[in-house]
Amino acid sequence: MSYVGPDFEPPQPRRPRRGPLTVALAALVPGALLGWLVYETVGGSGGDGGSGQATVRSSPPSVPASSGAPTDDGKKPSASSSPTASSTSAPAPASGPLKGKVVVIDPGHNPENFQHPSEINRKVNIGTNWKECDTTGTSTNDGYTEAKFTLDVAHRMRTLLEEQGATVKLTQDSDRPYGPCVDERARIGNEAKADAVVSVHADGSGAGNRGFHVILPGAVHAGAADTRAIVAPSRDLGERVAGRFVAVTGSAPSNYAGDGTGLVTRKDLGGLNLSTVPKVFIECGNMRDSKDAALLTSGAWRQKAAQGISEGIVSFLRG
Numbered sequence: 001m002s003y004v005g006p007d008f009e010p011p012q013p014r015r016p017r018r019g020p021l022t023v024a025l026a027a028l029v030p031g032a033l034l035g036w037l038v039y040e041t042v043g044g045s046g047g048d049g050g051s052g053q054a055t056v057r058s059s060p061p062s063v064p065a066s067s068g069a070p071t072d073d074g075k076k077p078s079a080s081s082s083p084t085a086s087s088t089s090a091p092a093p094a095s096g097p098l099k100g101k102v103v104v105i106d107p108g109h110n111p112e113n114f115q116h117p118s119e120i121n122r123k124v125n126i127g128t129n130w131k132e133c134d135t136t137g138t139s140t141n142d143g144y145t146e147a148k149f150t151l152d153v154a155h156r157m158r159t160l161l162e163e164q165g166a167t168v169k170l171t172q173d174s175d176r177p178y179g180p181c182v183d184e185r186a187r188i189g190n191e192a193k194a195d196a197v198v199s200v201h202a203d204g205s206g207a208g209n210r211g212f213h214v215i216l217p218g219a220v221h222a223g224a225a226d227t228r229a230i231v232a233p234s235r236d237l238g239e240r241v242a243g244r245f246v247a248v249t250g251s252a253p254s255n256y257a258g259d260g261t262g263l264v265t266r267k268d269l270g271g272l273n274l275s276t277v278p279k280v281f282i283e284c285g286n287m288r289d290s291k292d293a294a295l296l297t298s299g300a301w302r303q304k305a306a307q308g309i310s311e312g313i314v315s316f317l318r319g
């Protein structure tokens with residue numbers, strides 16, 4: 001997701017936090033530092049990136065690697081990960097540690113948004129104010145779009161999580177002409193009574209800005225928005241996703257957002273403001289930096305990204 005866009009404005013400069021860090025962040029930082037070493041040694045070379053050897057203090061249940069993940073050419077699998085209607089899912093396995101759990105994956109943007117400027121530019125109410133329905137998202141300098149990236153990672157996550165027994169729903173599967181709008185994306189998760197929602201993105205910041213960050217909802221109580229009940233569980237979800245993302249991909253927390261923690265709190269995103277269930281966004285990397293772009297365009301690395309995010313979700317849902 002690019003910060004250049006109606007729903008994704010640049011975060012305001014934040015003063016460094018003072019006082020003791022939380023236990024979860026204390027666990028994240030050692031893994032983040034080790035992840036950075038791997039990132040610079042392996043990922044920075046322009047290869048698939050990340051050795052998956054970085055560790056964090058906690059060891060949540062792993063999500064088994066799957067042979068049913070989408071192929072590197074962007075084609076979708078023909079079985080359980082075939083396109084489905086928005087807010088629907090293929091039948092979940094009969095058993096597994098996540099049986100009975102509902103996960104909503106929100107692939108940022110839509111590959112066809114650029115063909116519908118009037119529709120995606122119409123204003124919707126996000127509680128605190130009005131913003132455009134959606135944006136086109138960003139892309140690498142070579143034209144690999146954020147929308148294609150997010151959908152590919154979402155398919156890989158769906159396969160992994162369904163193998164764990166979860167019922168998985170996507171907000172869109174390139175099965176509609178544009179959108180959905182940011183308010184509808186939140187509503188899909190709410191109506192599904194999701195146990196966890198993760199919105200997948202990639203950033204469009206300046207060259208030299210690298211790494212991932214997870215965006216958490218701030219406490220908002222205005223208009224149709226009331227996030228007070230989900231702030232704490234969303235932070236738990238976000239910390240677990242960040243920790244597993246470091247461990248599996250070897251990527252470092254963002255060097256330009258989050259003060260090195262990989263965590264950013266925002267109150268200006270409709271997809272978070274209107275959610276009534278635990279939800280976070282993850283910016284998996286910066287598409288406008290050549291080293292990050294080399295990772296984001298690699299199918300092998302996208303599988304690691306899906307694995308890391310999924311393991312964070314599993315850890316959150318199993319407690």
